[in-house]
Amino acid sequence: MLIRNVEVQGAGRVDVRVLGGRIAEIGKRLDGTHGSDTPGAPDDLDGHGGALLPGLHDHHVHLAALAAETASVRVGPADVTGRDGLAAALSGGDPAEWVRAIGYHESVAGDLDRWVLDALAPPDRPVRVQHRTGAQWVWNSAALRAAGLEEGTGTGTGASDGRFWREDERLRGFVPPVRLDLEGVGRRAAALGVTGFTNADPHPADGLLDLLSVLPQRLLVMTVDAPVKLMLDDATLPAPAHLASRIASLRPRPVAVHCVTRVQLLVTLLALDEAGPVDGDRIEHASVVPAETIPWIGHLGVTVVTQPHFPAERGHAYTTDVDADDRPHLYRCRTLADAGIPLAAGTDAPYGTHDPWAVIRATVERSGGEALPPESALNLFTGEPQRPGRTRRLTTGMIADLCLLHVPLREALDALSGETVRAAFVGGQRITAPE
Structure with a gap:
């Protein structure tokens, strides 16, 4: 691949040749002998003066937690307000499925335990709520019963009040599988x-x-x-x-x-x-x-x-x-x-x-x-x-994990927005959708 007409820090406006997943050459007006003698070959890309950065x-x-967001209900301060708002968020969706709520902070509706959740969620609906820090889950009684962790039938921290502190590893086997949208995570990134x-x-x-x-x-x-x-x-x-x-x-x-x-x-x-x-x-x-x-x-x-x-x-x-x-x-x-x-x-x-x-x-x-x-x-x-x-820094020999911008670096640093990104490459292979 030859990426033409890009701004590279320390080199100015140049072309960048990628071979075997690495940057092979950086220079002005490079020829097309990487695979074709004709500029504009199918694997050429005109950067239009945009900055080419390390990815x-x-x-x-x-x-994994990020990929689970699409199967979760957001209940943070920016998403819901007060007990009524939290109750509405925990009551939506398919009543036959567990509710996986994330992003909670005490400013929404105070401290949570199993009994608070029991009062807010439908009585037979398993609900688990993760704190914004990711360190704690709170389960309602229906969730504890469904997992066999209710007091008297289960063991371990949380069986009495539904609060589990840094017990993700132990709890994995007690919850139904969560759909992970890893493809979406990779695409958005x-x-x-x-x-x-x-x-x-x-x-x-x-x-x-x-x-x-x-x-x-x-x-x-x-x-x-x-x-x-x-x-x-x-x-x-x-x-x-x-x-x-x-x-x-x-x-x-x-x-x-x-x-x-x-x-x-x-x-x-x-x-x-x-x-x-x-x-x-x-x-x-x-x-x-x-x-x-x-x-x-x-x-x-x-x-x-x-x-x-x-x-x-x-x-x-x-x-x-x-x-x-x-x-x-x-x-x-x-x-x-x-x-x-x-x-x-x-x-x-x-x-x-x-x-x-x-x-x-x-x-x-x-x-x-x-x-x-x-x-x-x-x-x-x-x-x-x-x-x-x-x-x-972009130098010959480095792995071609690259980020191509629509604009020169100075404009990108003024904007500081992902909208300035045009394309991303891993090992010289484009991972963004074609324009």
């Missing part, structure tokens, strides 16, 4: 220029790799072929020495440690200090980063993979959910970048938007001194899949 890589996403995903589930389900193979994007799965995902929760937080021992047992593999509170970050830094960091170690989310920890993170050389759009998406809830002392330290970007800390981003979809351009735009529009310039914000999604903090 975007979403460095933290939950693909390709239209946004996404050519790769890092799936961030801590305990990938058996057969997940085969399931995800329908995606046209390049794929890394944490714990399988990417860093080992380590989950931390304040209620069960290990001592730093215990976490260090766990990390040491995994070496030489890098780890990706889930850190969403101040104490989780401190325990992680102490553990990495003791175990010793390796290239590829990551801190996921880094939701709260006190200023005094920034030099420490820099010294360890770990990469931070964050969600800079969450303050925009969840700002109102953060005013009540987050301690006032922590709010100035949420989802840092500029201060980390200025300290030389390798930085990347993931959408965390479906727990955040699936659109990386929306994340980039939110990063540019951040307040509190944490905004990044547009090009730096874009680079949060152009890092190497295994080393997210290392920005890829």
